[in-house]
Amino acid sequence: MIPAAGAAAVRRELPTVADTECFGEELGRELVAGDVLLLAGPLGAGKTALVRGLARGLGVTGQVASPTFVIAREHPASGDGPALVHVDAYRLGGPDGSVDVAAELDDLDLDTELDRAVVAVEWGIGVADRLTERAVEVVLERRDDETRVATLRRTARP
Ligand SMILES: Nc1ncnc2c1ncn2[C@@H]1O[C@H](COP(=O)(O)OP(=O)(O)OP(=O)(O)O)[C@@H](O)[C@H]1O
């Protein structure tokens, strides 16, 4: 399902939260350790819902929640597959944007996690790109009804 780097993006209509979770689950079955998933979309777009499905697809343990009090939460692998590190970059940077988000991300040492984990970053586009040369990006748009529209692409830095 994930397009090759540089190939046309995939668009998917997601009428319900269950559809968004299933979409995440499909992604989770394709992603491998070292993959970075960057999620964009407004508040309540369904980024965390997608990560819930992602955790299911990867088969990792632990309940996915909005990382409100922690910036990153690790879900250990339950078998041979990769672990999942779930980051919310919205909470990096401080309320007034005064903190250096890139430096905060560096402090999380995510590049060492990538040897054995998939890293998913909410609000990660344009912020967490430095973690990898080849990210998977999902942008979630909200329609007037409950439907979300996901645009999925694989990016590559030149
Ligand atoms: N089609 C849909 N896909 C995803 N979520 C939906 C959909 N329709 C309704 N919802 C609801 O929208 C909300 C999405 O919340 P979620 O926490 O996943 O968003 P988020 O993008 O992570 O928000 P935040 O920016 O605050 O982290 C949930 O309450 C969910 O039930």
Ligand SMILES: [Mg+2]
């Ligand atoms: Mg969220």
